[in-house]
Amino acid sequence: MTGDGETGIVLADWGTSNLRLWAVDTGGGVRAYHRSDMGMGRLERDGFEPELDRCLAVMAVPADVPVLICGMAGAAQGWREAPYLATPCAVAEIADGAVRIDGTGRDIRILPGIAQRNSTTPDVMRGEETILHGLVRQGRSDAMVCLPGTHAKWARLAGGHLTGFRTMMTGEMFALLGETSILRHTVVAGDWSDGDFAAAVAESHGAAGELPAMLFGLRAGPLLFGDDAPCGAARLSGLLIGAEIAIGMAGDDAPLCLVANGGMADRYAAALTSLGIGFEIADSEAAVRAGLFAAAARIWPDRGFQDTTLTDPKGE
Amino acid sequence: MTGDGETGIVLADWGTSNLRLWAVDTGGGVRAYHRSDMGMGRLERDGFEPELDRCLAVMAVPADVPVLICGMAGAAQGWREAPYLATPCAVAEIADGAVRIDGTGRDIRILPGIAQRNSTTPDVMRGEETILHGLVRQGRSDAMVCLPGTHAKWARLAGGHLTGFRTMMTGEMFALLGETSILRHTVVAGDWSDGDFAAAVAESHGAAGELPAMLFGLRAGPLLFGDDAPCGAARLSGLLIGAEIAIGMAGDDAPLCLVANGGMADRYAAALTSLGIGFEIADSEAAVRAGLFAAAARIWPDRGFQDTTLTDPKGE
Numbered sequence: 274m275t276g277d278g279e280t281g282i283v284l285a286d287w288g289t290s291n292l293r294l295w296a297v298d299t300g301g302g303v304r305a306y307h308r309s310d311m312g313m314g315r316l317e318r319d320g321f322e323p324e325l326d327r328c329l330a331v332m333a334v335p336a337d338v339p340v341l342i343c344g345m346a347g348a349a350q351g352w353r354e355a356p357y358l359a360t361p362c363a364v365a366e367i368a369d370g371a372v373r374i375d376g377t378g379r380d381i382r383i384l385p386g387i388a389q390r391n392s393t394t395p396d397v398m399r400g401e402e403t404i405l406h407g408l409v410r411q412g413r414s415d416a417m418v419c420l421p422g423t424h425a426k427w428a429r430l431a432g433g434h435l436t437g438f439r440t441m442m443t444g445e446m447f448a449l450l451g452e453t454s455i456l457r458h459t460v461v462a463g464d465w466s467d468g469d470f471a472a473a474v475a476e477s478h479g480a481a482g483e484l485p486a487m488l489f490g491l492r493a494g495p496l497l498f499g500d501d502a503p504c505g506a507a508r509l510s511g512l513l514i515g516a517e518i519a520i521g522m523a524g525d526d527a528p529l530c531l532v533a534n535g536g537m538a539d540r541y542a543a544a545l546t547s548l549g550i551g552f553e554i555a556d557s558e559a560a561v562r563a564g565l566f567a568a569a570a571r572i573w574p575d576r577g578f579q580d581t582t583l584t585d586p587k588g589e
Numbered sequence: 590m591t592g593d594g595e596t597g598i599v600l601a602d603w604g605t606s607n608l609r610l611w612a613v614d615t616g617g618g619v620r621a622y623h624r625s626d627m628g629m630g631r632l633e634r635d636g637f638e639p640e641l642d643r644c645l646a647v648m649a650v651p652a653d654v655p656v657l658i659c660g661m662a663g664a665a666q667g668w669r670e671a672p673y674l675a676t677p678c679a680v681a682e683i684a685d686g687a688v689r690i691d692g693t694g695r696d697i698r699i700l701p702g703i704a705q706r707n708s709t710t711p712d713v714m715r716g717e718e719t720i721l722h723g724l725v726r727q728g729r730s731d732a733m734v735c736l737p738g739t740h741a742k743w744a745r746l747a748g749g750h751l752t753g754f755r756t757m758m759t760g761e762m763f764a765l766l767g768e769t770s771i772l773r774h775t776v777v778a779g780d781w782s783d784g785d786f787a788a789a790v791a792e793s794h795g796a797a798g799e800l801p802a803m804l805f806g807l808r809a810g811p812l813l814f815g816d817d818a819p820c821g822a823a824r825l826s827g828l829l830i831g832a833e834i835a836i837g838m839a840g841d842d843a844p845l846c847l848v849a850n851g852g853m854a855d856r857y858a859a860a861l862t863s864l865g866i867g868f869e870i871a872d873s874e875a876a877v878r879a880g881l882f883a884a885a886a887r888i889w890p891d892r893g894f895q896d897t898t899l900t901d902p903k904g905e
Contacts, residue, residue: 440802441804482836514598
């Protein structure tokens with residue numbers, strides 16, 4: 274299921290901590306892949322172009338092949354700012370908000386993020402909007418999408434539109450509480466218990482409003498019960514994820530789509546399963562690539578991009 | 590309102606970060622005060638006795654005067670462990686759980702903490718039980734008591750009994766999120782807005798279960814609205830305290846007593862006032878001293894301790 278076999282475009286996901294590039298043909302088939310750990314967090318503004326050139330040289334990409342980038346490279350502190358679109362919007366519109374990098378020999382564009390300009394709970398995403406676009410292209414136009422991570426996001430898709438989203442700092446909170454707070458004494462990295470995790474998920478999912486009063490028990494439990502206390506790491510993770518699921522789903526009965534992007538998704542899958550909540554898993558990399566490629570087809574209509582990989586829109 | 594004028598006992602609150610001592614006469618009147626920053630956190634087990642001796646020498650306390658200590662000196666990692674009493678219990682019973690330090694020339698005893706041996710949300714206190722005892726001695730036998738701090742505690746007193754309590758890591762969470770997390774970029778120490786604080790208190794008090802979804806807005810707000818975004822420090826503090834108040838009060842209609850122990854209590858007072866919740870303020874130092882002295886009267890019935898400072902039990 275590939276196009277003419279030659280590289281038609283390079284798709285790039287340039288995040289805070291790394292850069293991933295796929296050289297694809299005009300049918301969307303991957304011809305080359307490269308990963309660099311030079312994320313936005315390690316680059317000054319004038320460091321982006323040389324890093325991209327370096328990667329494209331490694332991949333032997335000809336000079337006339339365009340590049341489409343999503344992610345933090347488009348942030349104000351990135352290569353060039355691509356101003357946020359605003360909710361609600363059709364996620365396909367990210368193609369229309371792409372900004373072009375001037376002064377390079379190549380046609381390089383960066384997709385915008387999406388902002389929620391809500392006065393009490395404003396929110397922003399950069400990179401996830403492209404995953405969401407990919408999910409829509411895969412046929413998941415109506416869904417509640419959970420994207421686990423340091424800053425997990427829950428996004429509601431309706432008819433291909435992003436109607437709203439919420440970010441929860443679950444991953445960062447787990448690291449802060451487990452490594453830096455008083456709980457570090459009883460949260461031991463590597464310790465795990467599936468049963469303690471599931472029990473904690475159920476507890477905080479059933480009473481998310483009590484979460485702040487549940488955490489110190491991780492310190493008190495081992496003081497009072499010694500080795501009979503629940504596993505600290507599993508319980509902390511379960512309490513945070515259980516509350517996040519309760520808040521993220523918000524009583525919405527849209528089909529739930531869990532975006533798998535590494536080990537964290539396994540925990541979410543275990544949590545949802547233990548709660549009896551049905552969900553579908555989508556691959557993060559396939560989704561971001563599909564989102565980038567579809568945007569490329571809209572940005573460069575004359576280059577003959579046609580996604581032949583989506584014969585079965587839900588097939589992964 | 591003093592006794593015979595000579596020092597009858599030394600009362601000591603030995604916490605994690607400091608040691609405070611009061612030499613009082615047999616009527617409870619303070620004759621000398623000393624403070625040391627050699628808290629439990631800075632002492633090995635064999636360091637407690639020399640430090641106490643040093644302080645008593647500074648205060649010129651005779652060798653036959655006993656010492657009663659509350660706080661972390663009685664923890665397992667302290668001077669000598671004073672095993673926890675268990676909820677529910679009369680707070681006056683802490684006197685019966687005091688342990689005596691052997692092998693010193695002086696009569697020195699340490700009061701126990703109180704534990705809540707609840708399997709899902711176990712909790713512990715050391716030091717606060719003595720404040721609670723003091724509050725009961727001051728006539729506050731039936732109350733919901735809020736003790737702000739790094740690890741804030743909400744304790745329910747009924748007929749002089751501690752029926753249950755909950756610890757929330759509000760102060761530590763404020764420091765972690767404001768100084769270490771992604772929010773550090775937008776939470777600026779020293780910045781403050783009373784209006785933004787009150788608005789955040791109202792928001793999280795009204796929807797404590799949504800707290801995890803409110804935090805990232807502190808990052809997104811300034812990105813989207815610049816200087817028009819609410820003050821980060823005030824909003825973070827307000828969100829955490831508003832949720833804490835909702836959880837701590839738990840729909841209980843007992844009179845609320847706020848224990849003032851420094852600047853944090855001012856924020857709680859402002860938050861409660863903005864929510865229209867009535868409360869009484871109790872002084873932390875007066876309460877811990879009253880609790881220690883009343884326990885001393887029970888431990889040493891023949892030494893003639895009689896609290897003449899409590900002519901008006903509610904007077905501060």
